[in-house]
Structure formats: C-alpha cells, structure tokens
Amino acid sequence: MKRLISLTAFAIACFAFTAATVKIKGSDTLLPLAQKWAETFMKTKSGTSINVTGGGSGVGIAALIDGTTDIATASRKIKMDEKLKLQEAGKTYKEIVVAMDALSVIVNPKNTVSKLTREQLEGIFTGKYTNWKQVGGADLKIVAYSRESSSGTFEFFKEKVMSKKNFASSCLMMPATGAVVQSVSQTKGAIGYVGFAYTNSKVKDISVSYDQGKTFIAPSLQTAINKTYPIVRPLYFYYLTKVETQVKPFINFVLSAEGQKIVTAVGYVPLQK
Amino acid sequence: MKKMIQMKRRDLLLPMITIIATIMMLFLVTQSKAQDNPLKEPQLSKEDSLGNEVEQVKSDVGLLKKVKISGYIQAQYQVADTAAAKSYAGGDFPSASDKRFLVRRGRIKAAYTGKLSQLVFQFDISEKGLSTKDAYFQFTEPFLEAFSLRAGVYNRPFGYEIPYSSSQRESPERGRMSQIIFPGERDLGASIVFNPPKTSRFNFIKLEVGMFNGTGIATDFDYKKDFIGHLALAKSIYDEKVKIGLGCSYYKGGWSQGTATYYQGITTLTNGTKAFVKNVGSVHAIANREYIGGDAQFSIETPIGITTFRGEYIMGTQPGTSSSSASPAAQPQGSATTTYSGTASGNIVIPANPADTTIHVSLPVTITATTTTPISDAYLRKFNGMYAYFIQNIKFLKTDLVVKYDWYDPNTEVAGADINTIGVTSANGKLGAADIKYTTLGLGLVYHWDNNVKIMAYYDMVTNEVTNVNNYKRDLPDNVFTLRLQYKF
Numbered sequence: 001m002k003r004l005i006s007l008t009a010f011a012i013a014c015f016a017f018t019a020a021t022v023k024i025k026g027s028d029t030l031l032p033l034a035q036k037w038a039e040t041f042m043k044t045k046s047g048t049s050i051n052v053t054g055g056g057s058g059v060g061i062a063a064l065i066d067g068t069t070d071i072a073t074a075s076r077k078i079k080m081d082e083k084l085k086l087q088e089a090g091k092t093y094k095e096i097v098v099a100m101d102a103l104s105v106i107v108n109p110k111n112t113v114s115k116l117t118r119e120q121l122e123g124i125f126t127g128k129y130t131n132w133k134q135v136g137g138a139d140l141k142i143v144a145y146s147r148e149s150s151s152g153t154f155e156f157f158k159e160k161v162m163s164k165k166n167f168a169s170s171c172l173m174m175p176a177t178g179a180v181v182q183s184v185s186q187t188k189g190a191i192g193y194v195g196f197a198y199t200n201s202k203v204k205d206i207s208v209s210y211d212q213g214k215t216f217i218a219p220s221l222q223t224a225i226n227k228t229y230p231i232v233r234p235l236y237f238y239y240l241t242k243v244e245t246q247v248k249p250f251i252n253f254v255l256s257a258e259g260q261k262i263v264t265a266v267g268y269v270p271l272q273k
Numbered sequence: 274m275k276k277m278i279q280m281k282r283r284d285l286l287l288p289m290i291t292i293i294a295t296i297m298m299l300f301l302v303t304q305s306k307a308q309d310n311p312l313k314e315p316q317l318s319k320e321d322s323l324g325n326e327v328e329q330v331k332s333d334v335g336l337l338k339k340v341k342i343s344g345y346i347q348a349q350y351q352v353a354d355t356a357a358a359k360s361y362a363g364g365d366f367p368s369a370s371d372k373r374f375l376v377r378r379g380r381i382k383a384a385y386t387g388k389l390s391q392l393v394f395q396f397d398i399s400e401k402g403l404s405t406k407d408a409y410f411q412f413t414e415p416f417l418e419a420f421s422l423r424a425g426v427y428n429r430p431f432g433y434e435i436p437y438s439s440s441q442r443e444s445p446e447r448g449r450m451s452q453i454i455f456p457g458e459r460d461l462g463a464s465i466v467f468n469p470p471k472t473s474r475f476n477f478i479k480l481e482v483g484m485f486n487g488t489g490i491a492t493d494f495d496y497k498k499d500f501i502g503h504l505a506l507a508k509s510i511y512d513e514k515v516k517i518g519l520g521c522s523y524y525k526g527g528w529s530q531g532t533a534t535y536y537q538g539i540t541t542l543t544n545g546t547k548a549f550v551k552n553v554g555s556v557h558a559i560a561n562r563e564y565i566g567g568d569a570q571f572s573i574e575t576p577i578g579i580t581t582f583r584g585e586y587i588m589g590t591q592p593g594t595s596s597s598s599a600s601p602a603a604q605p606q607g608s609a610t611t612t613y614s615g616t617a618s619g620n621i622v623i624p625a626n627p628a629d630t631t632i633h634v635s636l637p638v639t640i641t642a643t644t645t646t647p648i649s650d651a652y653l654r655k656f657n658g659m660y661a662y663f664i665q666n667i668k669f670l671k672t673d674l675v676v677k678y679d680w681y682d683p684n685t686e687v688a689g690a691d692i693n694t695i696g697v698t699s700a701n702g703k704l705g706a707a708d709i710k711y712t713t714l715g716l717g718l719v720y721h722w723d724n725n726v727k728i729m730a731y732y733d734m735v736t737n738e739v740t741n742v743n744n745y746k747r748d749l750p751d752n753v754f755t756l757r758l759q760y761k762f
Contacts, residue, residue, distance in 0.1 A: 067724055080509040080516040080572060087579055088441060090671040090721025149471035166473050169417075173472075 021049040022247055026060020026073035028177045029101060029153050029195040030235050033266045034073055040262060041253050050250065054176070057152030064238055065089055070247050072238040075101065075152030075195070094244070096237045098254050100269035102196040102224040103157060103231040106181065106203040108188050113137040115207040115216040118230075121161050124191060127168025132189060144171045145180045145192035153177065156233050157193050196224070197267030224269040232269065344381040345440045345761035350374050354750035361449045361713075362733050362753040376400055377757070378439055382407070389413040393427075405490060406459065411466070418470045423483070424463035426490055429455055430481035430503045431522045432585050433568040434660065443664050444715050445731050445755045448679035450658030453599045454564065454591060460485040461493070464501070479505045487526045487562065491602035497559050499526025507570075518570035527559040527592060531604050531648030535560060536595075536702035539686040547691045549652060549702030560592035560651040562600070578666030588657040591683065594649040598656065598683035598707045605649035615640040652702060654684040675717040675731070684708035692740035709745055710738045729757040 024034055031054040038050035055063075060072035065085045078095065086093055105121060107113060113132060116124075123129040125144055132140045146167055147154040158164060174180045180192040185202035196219050199205055207216035210230040223229035237254070239247050253259050260270040353360060356371045363377050376399040385392045395407035409425025428436040434451050435458050446452065464483025469475040480503070487499035505520040533556050536549035566587035573580050591598050594605045616639045624631065660679035667674065682688075687708055694703045717731035733753045737745060 065724075077513050080513050080574070083513070083574065083579060084516075084572065087666050087668070087673075088721060089724045090727075091723075092668045092671070154472075164474050166475075 021051065022071065022250055023069045024050060024052045024071045024073060025055060025063045025069040026071075027057045027075045027152055027235065028054040028147075029075040029198075030073040030099075032197055033099060033235075033263060033268055036262050036266050037250075037254050037259060040258075041250055044253075045249065048250075056148070056150040058150040061238060064093065064240065065091070067091075070239060070243050071250075074236045074238060075233065076155050077236065078238060092241045093238050094241055096239075096251060096255070097234045097271065098237050098251075099235045099260075099263045099271060100224065100232055101235050102219045102221075102229050102269060103153065103160075103193055103233065104196045104199050104219040105191065105193050105206040105208060105231075106184050106199060107191050107206055108184055108186075109202070109204045110188050111137060111140075111191075111204065113206070114204065115209065117209040117213045118161060119212070121208070122163060122165060125157075125162055125167055125171060126165050127170055130170075140189040143187050143190045144168065145183050145190060146171045146173055147177065147180065147193075148173045148175055153193070153195065157231075160231055160233070161193075195268070196220075199267075221264065221267070221269065225272070235268070339386055341384045341386065342382070343384075343762060344379075345759055346379045347377040347439070347445075347757055347759045348374070349377050349445070349755055349757040351756075352754045354752045358751040358753065359749075360733075360735075360751060360753050361452050362446050362755060377445070380406065380440070389415055389418065419467055419473070421466040421468070422463065423466060423481075426459050426461050428458050429460050429485065429501050430464055430466075430483060431455065431501050431524055431564070432503065432566050432587065433505075433518075433520060433570065433583065434585055440759065440761050443662065443673055443675045443719055443729075444677045444717060445729065445733075445757055448658070448660035448677075448681070449711055449713060450587060450656075450660070450679065450681035453681060453683070454587070454656075455489075456600060456602070457489045459490050460487065460499075460501075461490065462486060462498075462501075477506055477508045479503075479507075485526075487528065487600070489600070489602050494604045495529035495557075497527050497529055499524065499562065501526075505568075514574045516570070516572045518568075520568040522564070522566040522568070522587075524562065524564040524566075524589070527562040528601065528651075529557045529604075530554070530560050530651045531606075532556060532650050533558075535651040535653065537653040539684075540701065542696060542701065544696040546693050546696050547687050547704060548697045549704065551701055560653060561590050562592050564589035564591075578668040579664075580666070581662065581664040583664070584659065584661040586657070586659040588685075589655070590653055591656050592651050592653050593683075593707060595652055595702060595705060596707055598652075598654055605651070607647040607649045609644050609646045611642055611644045613640060613642050650702075652707070654708070655686055656681070656683045657685055658682060671721045673717075673719040673721070675715070675719060677715040677717070678713070679715075680710065680712040682710040684710075689738050690741050692738070692742050692745070694742060705742055706745060709740055709742075712736045725761055727759040727761070729755070729759070731755045731757070 024038065031052065034052045038052050042048055042050055057074035057076050060069065060074055061078055061082050063069035064072040065082065105116065111132065113136060116135060120129065120135045124135065124142055125146065129135055130142055132138050132142055146157070158167070172183070174183065177194045177198050180194050181198050181200065181203055184190040184192045205219050207218040208230060209216045217223050217229045219229050219231070224232050237251060239251075255271070263270040349363070351363060351373055353366045353371045356366060357368045358366045358371065360366060363375060366373060379398040380395060381398065382393065382395040389412065391411040393407050393409055397404045397406050405426060407425070407427050409423055409427040411421050411423040413421040430436065434447050435455055462483050462485030464481050467478070467480040469478065482500070482502040484498045485501055486493035487497065488494060501522070501524050503520060503522045505518065507516065507518040509516045533553055535552050535554055537552055538550040539547050540550045541547050564587050566585060568585035569583070571582045591600070593599060658679070658681035660677065663676045665674045666672075684704070687704055688710065692704045692708050694705065697703045713736070714734045715731060717729060720728040722728060731754070733755070735751045735753070736748055739745070739747060
C-alpha cells in the first residue's frame, strides 16, 4: 500500500513538474528579453521551468498553431492567415503587448555618416543608392544587411521605413539579428537594422529624420519613451486561452513593475502606464 | 568407447570456446587501442567532438525537415431522402439504400521541399481502392524566385474552389458545377506560376497559366490540349483584421469529336417544343470548351470570431453528350446495343404427329451476338453556375456556422417546362436530364476539436427544375444529411 501511495505521489509530482514547464518560442528580437524574464522568474518561483528559443516571429506563431509552444513571441502582429489557421485548429488565443522596441539603423563605426533621412534609408535598402558618397559619406560601396522575410523585424522595417517597397536583390538576408550586428561590425561599408537592445560598441547608431531632414533623432531609451524617435514598435506575446492558467503567473510577472524594470535593463522600451 | 569420444569432445569444447573468446577480446582490444592511438587518429576535444555530433544531427534533421508526410481520413454516415438518390454529396446512393457509411477520402501525401523545388505525391485510399491524386514537381528559378514551373498531375489552376483543400473546406463537397466541369479536380499538364517571394511588395499577386490534357487523371484520348489560367490577388488590410481576395480564370480547350454531327443552339419546333439544332461538321473537329470565371473572398475578424464570405461565378460553353454535361475522361460513347444473328446448318425435321406445329431443327445451330457502342455526337451547351459561402466562426464554441448556396444551369438557353421531348425527331437533338438546372442550399456546423480532429454535420437541400421530361416533372427527393468525422495529421 505504501509503495502504491509513493508511486502515485511520484507520478503526481512528475505531472506537476511537467505542468509547470512553459515553452516560449519566436521572435529573435525578443529573445534576450524573454530569456532575462524567464531567468528572473525561475529564481523567484522554484519548481518552474521556462524554455526560451528564437527562430523568428513566424516560427513562433507556427509553433503556437502546431501546439509545440505555450507562448509565441512576436515583433509583429499575428497575420490573418495565421488567425485562420488557429481557427481551423480549434484554438483561441490572446494577444498581449509586453514591451516596445526601438529599431536602430547601424553602420560600421569607421563610417563617417551618422545621420540619414527616411528617404535616404529607403534609397539605400531598395538599391537606389549604392555608394556612401551619394548620401554624404566617403566613396565607399554600400553593403546592406537585412533580416530574412520570416522575421517580424523585416516586415516592420519594410512597412515603416521603406514604405512597403522591395528590398534590393543585392541586400544580404541574415538568419539572425546577431549575425547582422556581427556583419556590420566587420564590414566598413555595411548598414543594417536591429532591435536597439542588440546594438553595441562595435557598431554605430544612425540618427534618423522623418521630416525630410529638419530634425534627426538618435535611438535611445529616452527618445523612444518620449516618442520623438520614429521607429518604435510593440512586441507581443501570443498564447492559447486553454493554457492561460499555466502561463498567467509568468505574464503577470512580465507586466509587473519588476518585469518592466528588466525591459529597461536589457535595452528595450517599457510599457507606459 | 563412445563415452571416451564424448569425454574428448567435452574436453575439447571448453578450450575451443576459450580460444575463440580470447581471439575476439584481443581483436576488440586492438581495435580499441587503434582508436585510442593518438598517432593514428588525432584526439578531439570533448567540445569538438560534441560540436561534430551536433553538426551531424543538425544535418540529419535538416534533411528530414525537407520531407513531410501528411494525410487525412474522412469517414462519414449519410442519409438521403430516398434509396437510389442521385447525389453529388459523395456519389449516388445504392439502389436499395438511403443510408450509408463510407470513407469519402483517405489521403496520404508525401512532399519533399527543397529551397527552390518541391516534389509531391498524393494518393487516395478508400473502400473504392487506391488512386493517384497528385504526382508533380515544382521548380522555382533562383534569380527573382518569382517564376516556377510545375508539371505532372495536380489541381487545375481554375478558380478558388478547385484547388482549395477538401480537408479545410467547410462543406463536405465542392459545388455541383465544379464536380461536373472539373471531375476529380486534377489534370495532367504543365504550368508556369508567377508569385513573387515574401520579400517583394508584389507578393499578393499569383498568376498561373498552363496547358493540360483536359481529360482529368485519365490518359488523353485526343490531340487537343487545353489552356487554363488564373490570376489571384490577396491582401490583408486594417492591421491584419480584414483579408480580401479576388481572382479571375479562363479555360480554352475542347475535345475531338468522334462523329461529324454535333448539336448546338436551340430551336423551337412547329409544335412549340424546343430542341437542339443539329449541325454537320467533320469528324475530329474540336468541340469547343470555354469557361470564364471570377472569384472573391472576404474575411473579417469580429468579437465572436472570423466571418468569411466566399463566392465564385463561372459561365461558358461546355461540350457534352445528350445524356450528360460532364467533362469526359474518354471519347464519349452512346448506349451499347446488341444484335443477334444465327445460322442453322442442320435439317428441318418433319414431326411424326401432324398435330405438332412446332418446327424442329436438327443441330448444329450457330447464334452470334454482336454488341456495338456508337460514338456519341457532341452537344454544346451554354452554361453558368456559382457558389457562395457564409462562414461564421464562433470562437468560444470552436465551431463554424456554414451556409452555402450553389446553382448549376447546364443549359442557359432553356428552362423549366421548355425541357421537353414531345415531337422531337432525328432532325433535331432532344433536350433531357442533362439540361436541368439544380440549386443546392447547404446548412452546416463544423466543430474544430483540435489540430487533428474535425466533426461536420451538414444538410444539403437540392432542388431541380420542374420540367416536362419524364422523372423530372417534380422536385426529386434527393436531400442528403452528412455526419463526417475527419482526422488529419
């Protein structure tokens, strides 16, 4: 009898442990932030396990549809086609904005150009401008880096900066944000765009103008919060309503003052109350 | 003596086993040493070794990811108004039954998807047997990644309903018109697809044009190849809350007539009856098959779920036979007739009894039966048809409410009581069952259990034109209720 009780208790404990595991998958932009949130949350809630992986917003939402993740992270809104797929799978979901992100345009530190208008950025990424001297820089070939089309960052940049125009075929598509930063840091004529949190001393942020060059704003936490920096976007969590009780404690933590402090610490823009 | 030999054998067995075991051990040790020997193979660090293994696993997983096996089974129970009901909800009912279980579709699909290429096989397995559904490849050019070449057996690129998967469709079957003009949906051919990649702002455009046999999956029976083209535009607007799709299609082809006679156009006879005009052309002339169609889709997110409207209209000329307007898979033929002829090479026997009036013939007598199946004349009809769906998803119930309306008028030049055969001679062609218009109103509920399971309850209310042709002088009792369970993986 004792053995039976012990086995039952062990099984329940195993189940409880499994139930406490939350899987998070999706946006590469959100990856460092989600990892930090998970790390801090697991410290405060012993026995909770959170697995965080990237892959891109599209990959995260596909995993939500397939049922292989509990939370999909995305740097863009869920698409209508994805909503229809969730409907076909009999799944209802919830959308939560968890933070904001400023998108930084970065160049190699040796590049003399430090500010560009939206129109110039559009011209660079569409292939209209191929040399830095065309936008006030040195006589140096422009090497443009972009994220792949499955990336939410790609879609946001295309819509917000490029007026939905096509990227030039010469544009190099990178599989991850880290790869863009690394490539730009190693190539003198390079330019790319990444989430503000990914920038480091090996690359240089570009000040951007959305009023035909009257005012140029550099990306920073302050300019993003006071909404003067124009390239800011919301970051999302998507989860299925059937796992709400399982993921709610973590989401409450993310939205709490402590969770939003982490947002600032990692380099993202916290939600405004 | 025997004992001694047995003893010797036992004595020998042990040393032999020992020797074999020793040799094996030595061999293993040598192998192990050879592997450990740093001079023969360089020692890898734990990290390098792990890295190599991870790379190997990644490579294997990458290959496996390219191959995808999927499929679904649709098992259903159906009840019709009467036994032997003629139906487009999964085929006619058996002559003595108004109820049936059937596996409507049992699909298994294997697809290999490379960076710019795809190879697909799909089969249907049910109580009717095994049949091919898809067998095609697609290759995308590497420069713009916008143009693809597709060839093999696959869905005809016409309209929206034909290529729309049966596993996703909210009603059990495609509309009557789709089933008649495109039986089996697929055809053999090759097409070019223009669909810019996601990185392009023109990604919302899809144009597909191709040449096909025109006979479905069956082997072609004539020299005429058919053109099919479809242009589709689809875009999400209002912050991904609304999706709109528009499309237009064109079909131009036909099949080689087996006779010189064809019937086209309608005339009114002196007695007021309408009949086909009989024309004489030439054998192997092409019976024109030409359709033009337009389709539209609209989805909007509402607080209770996504609301979808979907519709398609097709009109054109359809070559068929006197009894059917369906697109043929083989040279159309008429009903078989059998004639008998005999010879008696024996003698007539005079009966012994004069009262016996029966003629007695002695053997042998030879009777020969000759069956002939005449090649059908072509009947060219102007037709039109449409379908419209209204689908309201109720997300908290995981259920779709479905209303579908469709009609198919195989001959727009006649209607109702005009469809009559009285007084029609061989100088004209008779109108008949193949000229009757049908409308179908379908009501259904679709419950999405999870990623795999879907349950559908659907009722088709079928109405035919009331004509003056026998068996169609009233609306036939051919409504069908379908309860379907689908498992998809």
